[in-house]
Amino acid sequence: MLNLTPKEITERSALRINPAKTCQPVGAMYAALGVHRCMPHSHGSQGCCSYHRTYLTRHFKDPAIASSSSFTEGASVFGGGSNLKTAVKNIFDIYKPDIIAVHTTCLSETIGDDVGAFIQDMDIEDGKYVVHCHTPSYVGSHITGYGNMIAGFIKYLSKSTGKSNGRLNVIPGFVNPGDMRELKRILELMNINFIMLPDTSGVLDAPMLGSYVMYPPGGTTIENIEAMGDSPLTLALGELTCETPANELKRKCGVDYKCLPLPMGVEATDQFLMELSSFSGREIPYALEEERGQLMDILLDAYPYFHGRKVAIYGDPDTVLGITSLVLEMGMIPKYVITGTPGEAFTEKAEEMFARYEVTDCKAKASADLFELHQWIKNERVDLLIGGSHGKQIAKAEDIPIVRAGFPILDRYVHSYMPLVGYRGAIRLVELILNALMDRQDRDCADEDLEMVM
Amino acid sequence: MSKVDRIIDHYSARVYKNRKLHIIEKTDDNHEIAANTRTIPGIMTNRGCCYAGCKGVVIGPIKDVAVITHGPIGCGFYSWGTRRNKARGDENTKNFVEYCLSTDMQEPDIVFGGEKKLRQAIKEVVEIFNPDAIMICSTCPVGLIGDDIHAVAAEAEKLYGRKVIAFSCEGYKGVSQSGGHHIANNGLIRHIIGTEERAPTKYSINMLGEYNIGGDAWEIERILKRIGYDLVANIPGDASIHDIAKAHIAHLNLVQCHRSINYVADMLKDKFGTSWLKVNFIGVSATIKSLRDMARFFDDPELYARTEQVIAEELAAIQEDMEYYKSKLKGKTAALFVGGSRSHHYQKLLKDFGMETIMAGYEFAHRDDYEGREVLPFIKEDADSKNIESIKVEKDERYRLYLTEEQYERLRKEIPLDYYAGMIREMEKGTIIVDDLNHYETEEMLKVLKPDIFFSGIKDKYIAQKAGTLSRQLHSYDYSGPYAGFNGAINFGRDVTMGITTPAWGLVKAPWKTQPILKGQLQEVV
Known part of the structure; x- marks a missing residue:
């Protein structure tokens, strides 16, 4: 697998090999x-x-x-x-x-x-x-x-009638229907009247009910897109993905916006909830606090299996930053963090996170590709890969476990129904990471070291 | 109302008029069908583009060539590892099938031209991979901005001392993938076949138009080797460019996918005198027929005997499984919509299991694939097909005929030598044939014809399944395979049986949709 990829890294200025982006x-x-x-x-x-x-x-x-x-x-x-x-x-x-x-x-x-x-x-x-x-x-x-x-x-x-409708606009980043569903659940728990654009839940995770309908019940309605012009605020979730549309609405209808990171992991979800709370003037309900507490419980129970482990994360900028944030909170080391999408803001944000968690020797790069990531790994290994399907080649070539998260995932099922955002999404990602690492430990250890209880 | 009219009845007059020519109900063997014409804008077609046909289909599977997609990133990305054209490298053969190489053109490259970047990309490919050969496939903007990729290729060929071949397969050329096949075929003849030599043996043959999807070519090769054939080149699945370069030494070319490779087959005949035989290794009976036709060509008692022996042994090995799957599948009806050959080929395999084809269609075929090659002189060239270069080749000095004229004429009456009879003739009366089936017609067809299984591709698979019809992909085999040859037939039988019998079909309807659960209670009113 990928036998033609040399360990020695040469400068490339024209050739893209095994991209981590598409058009x-x-x-x-x-x-x-x-x-x-x-x-x-x-x-x-x-x-x-x-x-x-x-x-x-x-x-x-x-x-x-x-x-x-x-x-x-x-x-x-x-x-x-x-x-x-x-x-x-x-x-x-x-x-x-x-x-x-x-x-x-x-x-x-x-x-x-x-x-x-x-x-x-x-x-x-x-x-x-x-x-x-x-x-x-x-x-x-x-x-x-x-x-x-x-x-x-x-x-x-979108139109502005000059009269506020009191609703909150939410622009989710490039995430799965399962994430959009989770964001809506959180917004509903917060008792917020919102408009989400786009909303692929109910469209691209449509149920099997025995008949095909071209336009399933999901999706943002035209009326709601029109009404976005009368909202007092837009939350753009994913600073590197959603600023363009939020800014367009500001330009056209004067709706203020805030760019937040994708709510992945503890702190980014905290930040999202606090913004919601400050928008609505309502307290964060116990139901969400309970979920947060469960996530904290898991992180404190299971840390021995992920603490200090090195991980390479690749994919779309906001998703990669979100995962990076979670793995830092877990005590893991995001050794390599890349996106194929151009834009130096990605690198700066990743480096800020590295600095905040005082991890050293980590590399972040935008406009990178999987060929380069593989070469880095050949020079200094990681314990885990997190990203889309295309990383499976590297995983196989280097015998490194892989957790699938992000886009595109062409070789697995169910992922599009499940969230990575919010505390529940974080719990799911933590479970995926734990299973990958612990399965590997079970597979690789000597018979006498196989632990029944872990 | 006829079945055809029930499928297309709701179209506006203009669309109806166009589509009516592409859909027929078979009544006899002399139908004319409209094919290889433009898809109407806005119609949700399954068709792809010229680049997909050239790079994605024909060029991509050649394993030891570094294929650079010259364009923005998308085209190269989408054609990376998605077609299942399997390939194995070894110490002497580099395998580029796992890689995606692109110039990833950016706005300045579009504005100021992309040749400089292409030149640099070739340099980097040479430095990093040192491949035996390089190919360049262009995407839409490249043709529009006028990058001369052929000049860049010629210059690089001199500079780096290896083959560098350019293909102008911009997506907008032609009306489907088909134009891309033709452009790729032209490149193989012009630049590769005949450039290396080796001595032929008694039964040297090539396999043309076999892409090794799911390992089909390996199953076919296994059978051919058992009989004693010398497979010079399988073009292009799992092929080395060095094998393709020697393809002219074979005595006979086998054509599996007529649509995508018939240009190479024809040009090899004109240039080197090699005849081609239309074969079909999908289906047990079809495989046996193909093997017997091949033996007939060589007309050698030893080969006849060996062929029959292998057939007998292979049949014995799969008999029990065949019977089992046949018992599960017999009487099921199928609709097929695939590229340019499979819709025909798979009807034979379905028949082996006692299944019936009630509709078949091609995505990008030409009239000869439907009606037989005798219509070739009567196909009118339109502006779109004229834009795809058709090359005439001269007789090479190595031109030789394997058969005497007399033998050739006699054989042509017995086996499909340099001939393809098309799909329609082999279909039953009352079946439906559709060219360039689209989304709307798929939905209507499922309602009108109610096939048990719809064999198609990924874009319509889930549409059929949501409507309650099992759908299996015949482009990618739903990531299974091989389906060719004797062992492939069993894999196919197993997969389709699995699809039909999976318990979830019986659970789709929630019980409360059919059983009352709310119970009324009589209460005495005081």
Whole structure:
């Protein structure tokens, strides 16, 4: 496995090997699936749409619908305006969504299609909507695309009537439906009237009830996206993912926003709850304190099995930072922390955490890739890998246990239903980490050292 | 209303008019079907793009070549490790199938051109991996900004003293993956096949269009080796570029996937005189027929005898399992929608288990895959197909014919030599054939035809399953396999049986949906 990866690290300026990111449009497609009765639409050649649907379906094990402008060479030369017009007509006609969310591709961006102008020229039935955002694949990553699509919805739909509705806007980072469900549960426990955009719970973790529905009950409604303009505050969960849309709402409707880290681990969840408490003026209920206490109980019971263990974490910036924060709280050492998504803020934030917990010799890098991470590991090993499916090659090559967390997870089931956020999410991640490490200890130890009680 | 009309009835007039030409109910053997034409924008097609066909399908599986995707990161990322084209490296053969190499183009590369970055990426590939050969596959923006990847490749070839081959397979070319297959085929003929030599043996053959999904090629190779064939190259599954380079020495080419590799088969015939035989190693009876047709080509008593002996032994080994799975699957109906060959091939395997195909369709096939190669002269070229280069090759000095003209003419009447009869002829009357089946039609088809199993891909798998129909992927075999040959048939039978019999199907409906639980109570009112 990965036998061609040399231990010796050479400087690369052009070649990306085994990336830890993908392109903007798939993030945009994911965000659009979190809007109720929305058809995500890829303005480009068919392959993009096909790849993105495939990838999302493989991660969620649920249908990911989307349509394409199906560019041919002709459209690439003469522009995709007529393709988009035909597409929108056919989509409303055949698939009957309430809203079409168009995102661009490197193809339509490179030829300079003015999608906004195309949409303005369309005859759109009352009560139906077409929105768009720009997602050139050669800028940022799928994380950028996710934020841009949310901003696109806000730009087209959110309105300020000048009268506050008292509701809290929540923009979750690029997380699973299971996380969105957990965030909503917490918000409900806090008795907060909120609007969450996007919300893929009930869409990409839809139940098997014996019939297929194209638009399951989940997803943020258009009405609610409109109403976001009247909220007094937006919480953007995931500082490196959600600032673009929060800022768009501020710009358009004057709604203030706060960027918080993804609520993963103890402190980040504490911070989230305290923000909720300060917003609502209500105390944090015992139910949540109980969950926090359970998490603390577990950390204090099980520390001998993870304390001081070295871990490499890779994936999307806010998720990786969230996991890093939890493992530091656990007393583990986040030896390598990487994301494929560009942006030095990631590195700075990771380094701040290293400093706060006084761990030394840890490395953080944005715009990194799994090839480089593997080379680091070849030079100095870790005890555990945490990230998406693509790390399994390194895990196998180096015989290191792996915990799957983040995106994409193509080779396991159930993950999309379960949370990583909140205290409960932390409890789950701690269990996954413990099981990986303790299973390894059981597997590797001598017979006489196999402990019945641990 | 006919079954076809019930499937497409709700379309608007324009869409109906278009789609009507792509869907037929079989009444006789002479149907014409529209294929390889543009998908209507907005229609949720399963089709991919030219890059997917070139890099993802044909080029990607060649194991000891460093394939660089020149473009933004997505295309390379999505085609990394997702197709299940298995490959094994060894001390002499580097295995790049585990790697994703990309130039990860950024905005300045789009604005100022990406050639400089590509040149540097090639340099880095050489320094880090020192591969025997390098290939470059371009993505949409590369063609639009005019990067001359062929010039960069030619320059790098000189500079580094190894093959560097460029493929202009931008996603917008053609109407589906199919254009990419053609572009890749052209590259194999132009730059690779015939560039290395070895002496042929008595039964030297190539296998073309076998991708080793789930290890299919290894199962086929096992059988062929048992009989005594000398497999020069399996193209491209688990192939070394050095094997492909010698492919011209074979006496016969076997064509498994007609759609994706027929250009290479044809060009090898024109250039080197090698005939090709349409085979199908999916299904027990189909495998046996293919083996017998091959023996017929070589017409050697020893080979006939060995072929029959191996068939008998293989059959004996799987008989009990075959009977068992047949008892579970007999009478089940299936709908198939896969790329450009499997929808045909798998009908044979289903038949081995007593299953019936009631609908079959191709995602990106051409008319000849449906109707047979005799329609080739009558297929009208449109603007989209004209954009894919079709190359004419000259006779090579190594051109030679294995059969005399007389033998050739006689054999053509007995076995599918340089010929494919297409899928429609082998289907039963009353079955439905669909080209480029889309999401809407899938939903309607499931309601109208009610197949027991829908064999398709990942994008529609869960749509069918949510609607209560078992769906298994025939692109990826749901991460199982091999399904080819004798042992593969058993794997397939096991997997489908498992899908049908898994207990959860019987638990989907909650009991309170069918049984009353609330009990009324009579109370005396005082």
